Amino acid sequence: MNATQTLVALWTLVLKEIKRFTRIWPQTLLPPSITMAMYFIIFGNLIGSRIGDMDGFSYMDFIVPGLIMMSVITNSYSNVASSFFSNKFQRSVEELMVSPMPNWVILSGFILGGMARGLGVGLIVTIVSLFFTRLTVEHPLLTVLVVVLTSALFSLGGFINALMANKFDDISIVPTFILTPLTYLGGVFYSISMLPNFWQGVSMLNPILYMVNVFRYGFLGVSDIPVGWALTAIFAFIIVLFFVALTMLERGKGIRS
Amino acid sequence: MAEPALSIRGLTKVYGNGFQALKGIDLDVQQGDFFALLGPNGAGKSTTLGVVCSLVQKSEGKVSIFGIDIDKDFAKAKYQLGVVPQEFNFNQFEKVLDIVLAQAGYYGMTRREALPRAEQLLRDLGLWDKRNGNARMLSGGMKRRLMIARALMHRPKLLILDEPTAGVDIELRRSMWEYMRRINQDEGTTIILTTHYLEEAESLCRNIAIINHGEIVRNTSVRELLAELDTETFLLDLAEPVSQPPVIEGFEITQVEPSQLALVIHRGQQLNDVFSVLSEQGMQVVSMRNRANRLEEMFVSMVEAGNNAIDKRAELNKEAQA
Numbered sequence: 001m002n003a004t005q006t007l008v009a010l011w012t013l014v015l016k017e018i019k020r021f022t023r024i025w026p027q028t029l030l031p032p033s034i035t036m037a038m039y040f041i042i043f044g045n046l047i048g049s050r051i052g053d054m055d056g057f058s059y060m061d062f063i064v065p066g067l068i069m070m071s072v073i074t075n076s077y078s079n080v081a082s083s084f085f086s087n088k089f090q091r092s093v094e095e096l097m098v099s100p101m102p103n104w105v106i107l108s109g110f111i112l113g114g115m116a117r118g119l120g121v122g123l124i125v126t127i128v129s130l131f132f133t134r135l136t137v138e139h140p141l142l143t144v145l146v147v148v149l150t151s152a153l154f155s156l157g158g159f160i161n162a163l164m165a166n167k168f169d170d171i172s173i174v175p176t177f178i179l180t181p182l183t184y185l186g187g188v189f190y191s192i193s194m195l196p197n198f199w200q201g202v203s204m205l206n207p208i209l210y211m212v213n214v215f216r217y218g219f220l221g222v223s224d225i226p227v228g229w230a231l232t233a234i235f236a237f238i239i240v241l242f243f244v245a246l247t248m249l250e251r252g253k254g255i256r257s
Numbered sequence: 258m259a260e261p262a263l264s265i266r267g268l269t270k271v272y273g274n275g276f277q278a279l280k281g282i283d284l285d286v287q288q289g290d291f292f293a294l295l296g297p298n299g300a301g302k303s304t305t306l307g308v309v310c311s312l313v314q315k316s317e318g319k320v321s322i323f324g325i326d327i328d329k330d331f332a333k334a335k336y337q338l339g340v341v342p343q344e345f346n347f348n349q350f351e352k353v354l355d356i357v358l359a360q361a362g363y364y365g366m367t368r369r370e371a372l373p374r375a376e377q378l379l380r381d382l383g384l385w386d387k388r389n390g391n392a393r394m395l396s397g398g399m400k401r402r403l404m405i406a407r408a409l410m411h412r413p414k415l416l417i418l419d420e421p422t423a424g425v426d427i428e429l430r431r432s433m434w435e436y437m438r439r440i441n442q443d444e445g446t447t448i449i450l451t452t453h454y455l456e457e458a459e460s461l462c463r464n465i466a467i468i469n470h471g472e473i474v475r476n477t478s479v480r481e482l483l484a485e486l487d488t489e490t491f492l493l494d495l496a497e498p499v500s501q502p503p504v505i506e507g508f509e510i511t512q513v514e515p516s517q518l519a520l521v522i523h524r525g526q527q528l529n530d531v532f533s534v535l536s537e538q539g540m541q542v543v544s545m546r547n548r549a550n551r552l553e554e555m556f557v558s559m560v561e562a563g564n565n566a567i568d569k570r571a572e573l574n575k576e577a578q579a
Contacts, residue, residue: 001332005365012362019355091346095407098310098340099363100332256314257272257307 001100009101010109017113021079028079029121032071036125039067040132043189055191055222064129065216066188069150071125073183073208074175076118076151080110080158081171088162093255103249107159107242114155115148122147135219142227143218149234150211154179156241163245163254182208187216192224207237260324261285262337262415262447263309268318270304270471278304280471281318286449286464288323288414291441293458293479294451295556296468302451303343305468306417310340322415336364339413341404343420343451349393353384356392357407364411371410378406381436398429405433409440415447416440422457430454434461455556459483467556489547491528493518496541505534 001009021028040060048059055062087093096106129135137143157174165171186208192200203209210230217223223230248254263286270279279301286292296302307313309320311331320327322334347356354375361371379385382402387395392403401421408416418437422430438461440446452458458465458479465482467475475482498515508531509521520531535542 001365008365008367009363012359016355016359023350087348090348091342091344092348094310094312094340094342094346095360096363097312098335098338099360100335100365101363102332252314256312 001102006102006105009099010105010112013096013101013106013109014112014116017079017083017110018116020083020113021117028075028117029124032075032121033124033128036067036071037128037131039063040129044132055193055220057220057222058133060133061220062191062216063189064133064135065219066186066212068122068125068129069147069212069215070183070188072118072122072147072151073154073211074179075121076114076154077158077161077179078171078175079117080114080155081162081165081175083113084110084159084162085165085168085171088165088255089168097255104246107245107249110159111152111155114158115151118151118155119147122151137219138221139218143215146211146214146218146231146234149231149238150215153211153234153238153241156238156245159245160241160248163248165254182206185209186212187224188212207233210234259288260321262288262290262323263449264319264321264324265305265309266319268305268308268320269316270301270308270313271316278471279308279315279318282468282471282473284466284473284476286415286447288447289441289445290447290464291437291462292447292449293462293465294449294468295455295458295465296451300468301471302468303419304471306340306419306449306451310338310417311335336411337414339408339411339416341401341408341416341418341421343423345400345404347392347400347403347407349391351392352389353379353392353395353403354388356403357410360407361410366411374410374412375406378409382406398425401425402433405436413446415449418448418450420452421450422452422454430457437461488524489522491520491522491545491547493520493535493542494544496543499540503535503538503540505531 043063044060048063051059053059084093087096126135158171161171161174185203186206187203192203192209195203204225210225210233213223213225214227214230214234217227263284265282265284267281267283268279269277269281271277282301282305284305294302294305304313308315308318309322309327311327323337325334325337327334351359357375357378358368358371361374362368366374375388376385379388382405384395384399384402384406387399392400395403401423405418405421421437422433425433434457437448437450441448448461450458450462462479465475465477465479466473492513495516495518499512499518502510502512502518504510508526510531511519513519522528522531532542
């Protein structure tokens with residue numbers, strides 16, 4: 001395929017993915033907005049007013065970046081996991097496999113589709129948060145960079161999960177038992193400086209902590225951990241997961257007999 | 258001489274559970290041919306085609322499509338190839354037009370290039386009125402036609418049809434045959450067909466390969482194969498019912514119904530001999546037709562012979578081990 005044909009193929013796949021999640025918007029775009037509105041009302045407004053300040057900011061202002069990041073992470077991951085697995089399940093993945101598209105284009109198409117949903121939901125949640133607080137963004141470029149990278153990273157995770165999954169249960173295990181606990185313990189609702197030393201150390205092993213903190217740094221200008229170190233870690237994870245996913249795709253893991 | 262549309266050498270496939278689906282098959286399909294690959298279930302037809310389409314990873318062997326080795330440049334080879342699989346493999350929740358346009362996009366065709374082609378194919382296959390409907394709302398026959406339209410979007414030179422008319426009613430099957438003949442004759446598309454309807458292979462194909470237990474047991478022209486047919490079975494409808502079938506020396510006659518007989522004719526025997534004896538015995542034949550299509554008889558006998566040979570080998574092995 002020449003460069004133009006490759007771009008057409010990639011755009012076709014991305015557009016197809018965007019059409020898929022917008023077609024079923026009551027399942028994909030609406031629920032996170034309602035859930036996050038509930039978080040803002042209950043944790044931000046009702047309970048938050050009794051908690052007081054966190055790291056020098058109102059509790060509502062503190063949790064908004066974390067909750068935006070949480071919705072980006074879960075939606076990027078689940079979009080790719082469920083879309084690619086459905087393609088496997090319905091065998092429509094064969095449409096891609098018989099085509100001359102290189103594997104990296106197939107992978108990138110799904111990742112960009114997952115990012116479109118993750119970032120789209122992130123934008124919706126940001127708009128919803130404006131009903132509850134006045135958002136200020138201290139470092140806009142960093143904020144955009146970290147949310148885009150995080151979305152790409154979790155889209156890759158969703159892709160690998162879908163490749164390995166044999167049944168629908170397999171694509172809900174990781175989000176339920178790994179992703180959700182790590183997100184909740186990743187400093188979305190609290191600053192890790194509140195934890196005893198031992199648990200602060202344990203928290204540092206949680207990769208989501210870095211993403212939430214750098215994202216919060218972009219908004220508020222405060223972070224529990226060094227920003228440069230966190231960005232390097234996210235980049236490194238993306239590179240590793242991209243090559244793992246690509247190798248699995250080349251070998252036909254879960255899609256070729 | 259032009260490169261074959263498909264050339265397979267020493268193709269072997271051993272699945273993860275140790276099952277050897279293909280045992281080093283060789284096969285050539287010439288450009289412009291209408292070729293049938295026949296075999297009972299599990300014989301290796303779909304595995305062979307799966308390797309050609311990149312859905313199955315081969316264990317050993319070489320596959321070339323129009324001279325392009327799939328190990329060297331699979332992407333280039335895939336441009337020559339259109340695939341209509343046995344099972345529906347499109348997203349049932351997508352619109353018909355979106356499905357064919359997306360497939361064109363995967364081959365690098367822009368929407369502007371693909372739209373006229375999609376309209377032409379969907380019109381030819383009677384799906385244009387359904388273009389904005391969800392694919393899941395289509396009937397089984399329409400879904401099969403949608404897969405044909407999708408496979409032809411990028412104008413492949415080799416079209417693989419894996420049981421394209423399975424579960425399709427007779428009228429529709431005939432119209433699909435007409436369409437396949439047209440693209441083979443008018444557009445010069447090479448077609449490889451697997452089917453369980455041997456009448457389909459006999460009617461459409463010029464050349465044929467029969468695969469059984471992962472081996473090609475026959476590879477010849479349909480005409481040559483039919484010429485070898487030893488026996489033919491006719492059904493004779495009698496004017497009056499009979500209590501038992503007549504006995505005529507040298508002929509095999511059985512009673513199917515009270516007023517219907519099955520007559521097996523071997524090469525060199527004359528039907529007239531049977532009619533005259535029946536007439537002498539007071540039996541009037543009012544109509545006559547072939548019981549099964551001729552290729553089917555040939556196919557069954559070949560597969561049975563293959564199975565017997567395998568049983569025999571197994572017995573000999575057992576004896577040798579004992």
